[in-house]
Amino acid sequence: MNGELMGDKVILGGEAINELYSTSYYGRPRGDTLELSLIEAAYLLERAKITIILDQNSLGFEEFFKIASMRTENFELKYIVYKDLRERGYYVQPSVTDFRLYPRGGRPGETPAEYFVHVISERKPLSLAELTLFMETAENVRKGIVLAVVDEESEITFYEVKRTMMKGNMKLVDHVGGEATLLEDRVVIFDPKLAYSLYHNGFFGKFLEGRLQLSLVESAYLLKRKIIKIVDRSGHVLSLRKFTEVATKIEPTFRRKLNVYENMRNNGMVVKTGFKFGSHFRVYKEIESMERLPHSEYLVHTIPADHVFLLPEMSRAIRLAQSVRKRMVFAYTKDKKVQYVDIGRTKL
Amino acid sequence: MNGELMGDKVILGGEAINELYSTSYYGRPRGDTLELSLIEAAYLLERAKITIILDQNSLGFEEFFKIASMRTENFELKYIVYKDLRERGYYVQPSVTDFRLYPRGGRPGETPAEYFVHVISERKPLSLAELTLFMETAENVRKGIVLAVVDEESEITFYEVKRTMMKGNMKLVDHVGGEATLLEDRVVIFDPKLAYSLYHNGFFGKFLEGRLQLSLVESAYLLKRKIIKIVDRSGHVLSLRKFTEVATKIEPTFRRKLNVYENMRNNGMVVKTGFKFGSHFRVYKEIESMERLPHSEYLVHTIPADHVFLLPEMSRAIRLAQSVRKRMVFAYTKDKKVQYVDIGRTKL
Numbered sequence: 001m002n003g004e005l006m007g008d009k010v011i012l013g014g015e016a017i018n019e020l021y022s023t024s025y026y027g028r029p030r031g032d033t034l035e036l037s038l039i040e041a042a043y044l045l046e047r048a049k050i051t052i053i054l055d056q057n058s059l060g061f062e063e064f065f066k067i068a069s070m071r072t073e074n075f076e077l078k079y080i081v082y083k084d085l086r087e088r089g090y091y092v093q094p095s096v097t098d099f100r101l102y103p104r105g106g107r108p109g110e111t112p113a114e115y116f117v118h119v120i121s122e123r124k125p126l127s128l129a130e131l132t133l134f135m136e137t138a139e140n141v142r143k144g145i146v147l148a149v150v151d152e153e154s155e156i157t158f159y160e161v162k163r164t165m166m167k168g169n170m171k172l173v174d175h176v177g178g179e180a181t182l183l184e185d186r187v188v189i190f191d192p193k194l195a196y197s198l199y200h201n202g203f204f205g206k207f208l209e210g211r212l213q214l215s216l217v218e219s220a221y222l223l224k225r226k227i228i229k230i231v232d233r234s235g236h237v238l239s240l241r242k243f244t245e246v247a248t249k250i251e252p253t254f255r256r257k258l259n260v261y262e263n264m265r266n267n268g269m270v271v272k273t274g275f276k277f278g279s280h281f282r283v284y285k286e287i288e289s290m291e292r293l294p295h296s297e298y299l300v301h302t303i304p305a306d307h308v309f310l311l312p313e314m315s316r317a318i319r320l321a322q323s324v325r326k327r328m329v330f331a332y333t334k335d336k337k338v339q340y341v342d343i344g345r346t347k348l
Numbered sequence: 349m350n351g352e353l354m355g356d357k358v359i360l361g362g363e364a365i366n367e368l369y370s371t372s373y374y375g376r377p378r379g380d381t382l383e384l385s386l387i388e389a390a391y392l393l394e395r396a397k398i399t400i401i402l403d404q405n406s407l408g409f410e411e412f413f414k415i416a417s418m419r420t421e422n423f424e425l426k427y428i429v430y431k432d433l434r435e436r437g438y439y440v441q442p443s444v445t446d447f448r449l450y451p452r453g454g455r456p457g458e459t460p461a462e463y464f465v466h467v468i469s470e471r472k473p474l475s476l477a478e479l480t481l482f483m484e485t486a487e488n489v490r491k492g493i494v495l496a497v498v499d500e501e502s503e504i505t506f507y508e509v510k511r512t513m514m515k516g517n518m519k520l521v522d523h524v525g526g527e528a529t530l531l532e533d534r535v536v537i538f539d540p541k542l543a544y545s546l547y548h549n550g551f552f553g554k555f556l557e558g559r560l561q562l563s564l565v566e567s568a569y570l571l572k573r574k575i576i577k578i579v580d581r582s583g584h585v586l587s588l589r590k591f592t593e594v595a596t597k598i599e600p601t602f603r604r605k606l607n608v609y610e611n612m613r614n615n616g617m618v619v620k621t622g623f624k625f626g627s628h629f630r631v632y633k634e635i636e637s638m639e640r641l642p643h644s645e646y647l648v649h650t651i652p653a654d655h656v657f658l659l660p661e662m663s664r665a666i667r668l669a670q671s672v673r674k675r676m677v678f679a680y681t682k683d684k685k686v687q688y689v690d691i692g693r694t695k696l
Contacts, residue, residue, distance in 0.1 A: 062538045066581045069531045122623045151623035152563035153554040183417045183424050190410045206501040215500035233414045275470045275499035278664020316626020323671040
């Protein structure tokens, strides 16, 4: 079958509708012609299913590839991803976010697409704003979002992106109040009773021989709930404001972390540091006792609302989370609401 | 035994030399007294081995801890690490980098120390310059370097830091030259013979149905060695300088990566992208054939000479590398020399 290269389309005659569209869902019928994107056309050209004519000459694959790469942004990457999906038996159609992907067994025109696929080079930074826009676009039409990240060697990694809620089963416990001391950069409770209660009933802090060591966010949280008061080494009481000021000096992202910490705690989760996993928090839905800590299901990393993901870094965080059987969740605060985005590798 | 708190020392009488130093190597004999650092003193006070007197009053642990924390920088962190090491049977003495650590079975004064230990909070950034200084200090006296990173919950992770060489067993192969095309942001060799030779004999690029896809650093490397020439989509030949310019636009860290890539390739290693592991490169010492890729031993991430490590990020990189049984190596170029630093978790 002959197609004509016209701008960023290849146009085939009516017989292609039967041959290519009705059986395999390549292209889109337009009246009695079939319109292919340059990506679809390259795929069919490489498989010798069509020839492509420009100025009465039939184009070789290399020649067509170079032309197409000049006419379609990101052509090479999109081609790599399109090909991969097609070869694995998926039907794929163009969409605003690059591709619509149909579920296995589904057919364009009959079944709704399942995912919007967005193709991106590992080298290209991805802003949270952009990602949010994809998510909203997809949510509006009830599709999932898949990022197809193409690395230097043209290997593709697929990530599924979805909003999530962080809800646990823990009840907030009342504690008898008491005093905590801010040392140089950490907070310690020397009172053994209070230490015991916060640790064993509230799952706060780290118990070190009768003393309880609190993180800065834990301290602020307990201070806000009036369960502890915090004094400095000279015995002066610190207000929440003053403590926040000090904590922000020690840890510049303190406020951002506190917002997320509070939100998760108030939603019944137990939140501990995720340092060993390179994230801000590891999170438990439920803990029965500190002696028998269950597996934590999530790693949560807080990001600012204007965050820009570097994909190698994102890839590393997710890969690490999955290597320890946890979900990777990015948390940010926008318009005073804490939002959670779960990003995980998927094989499709 | 009574000790007197004086400045940032606790001074004990001569009997302490026998009781504490000769048997267990606490403190340093000074004439007929024994001098303890506040960290050693806190450890012995907590164990009720000594009492500490200030102004004729005996100090409680809490009281002493608060005072010590005001007189010794980083007191709490150092105490946590000191205690951990001591409790696990190590002899520890103060040093310029915080502690000297003696090998198991070794004794201060008899055996040389094995490591310099540097204690650092996960929150504190660590500049490469600082790290290099530790390494040099340690190398001069033939010690290893251990970083003891203390997280929010006072958990310690130990990292061993050492310089390393990257040397492989691959010989540089001569290839028949040919042409490669720079598409939008990647380089493709359409000539099947050249593609085959570079892939199967040189282990360059990624083979995609007769075409070879080269990364930007691979392309520049082959261009520099005059094995390929690179043309743009209109067929214009690109000089190395022009190509470098274009590549740097696509990938801002291109030059940094190329330096390290070249150095490793010239030293007989096979270097491929490490994107899936969140690092610039994964590196093979030897490859027999692309069909039977061996396990790559290293992940190499390039950093600028003025790099500042964020410890959660560093922790993540190392943890990920070790989860896939690879060593994590950071590479940088200083005074035109490529340097490699291997950082790995160690249990001590």
